[in-house]
Amino acid sequence: xxxxxxxxxxxxxxxxxxxxxxxxxxxxxxxxxxxxxxxxxxxxxxxxxxxxxxxxxxxxxxxxxxxxxxxxxxxxxxxxxxxxxxxxxxxxxxxxxxxxxxxxxxxxxxxxx
Numbered sequence: 001x002x003x004x005x006x007x008x009x010x011x012x013x014x015x016x017x018x019x020x021x022x023x024x025x026x027x028x029x030x031x032x033x034x035x036x037x038x039x040x041x042x043x044x045x046x047x048x049x050x051x052x053x054x055x056x057x058x059x060x061x062x063x064x065x066x067x068x069x070x071x072x073x074x075x076x077x078x079x080x081x082x083x084x085x086x087x088x089x090x091x092x093x094x095x096x097x098x099x100x101x102x103x104x105x106x107x108x109x110x111x112x113x
Contacts, residue, residue, distance in 0.1 A: 023047045026073065027073070029047040054069050054072055057105060061105060063104050064101055071101065072101055076105075078097045081094070081096075082095075
C-alpha cells in the first residue's frame with residue numbers, strides 16, 4: 001500500500017468513527033433490543049437520517065457550523081410550535097422557547113423575526 005493510500009484509509013476510518021460516536025452519544029442510539037434484522041436496520045437508518053439532518057443544518061446555517069450535535073438537538077427539542085385553528089379555516093402558528101440556535105433556523109426559513 002502506498003503512503004497516500006494509507007493516509008486516505010486512516011482519514012476514512014476517523015470519519016466513520018466520529019459518525020458512530022455521534023450516533024451513540026449525541027443522537028442517542030441505545031443498545032438495540034430487537035428480534036429481527038429489519039428492526040436493527042430501521043433503528044440505524046433513523047439514526048443516520050437524524051445525523052444527516054443535523055449535518056445539513058450545519059451546512060445551511062453558518063451560525064451553527066461549529067455547534068455540537070448535542071446543543072443543536074437540545075435547542076430543537078425545546079422549540080415549541082402551537083397551531084391555532086380558527087373557525088374560517090385559517091391557521092395561526094405560534095412559536096415559543098426560542099434560543100440562539102433554533103431562532104436562527106426558524107427565522108431564516110420562515111421569515112420570522
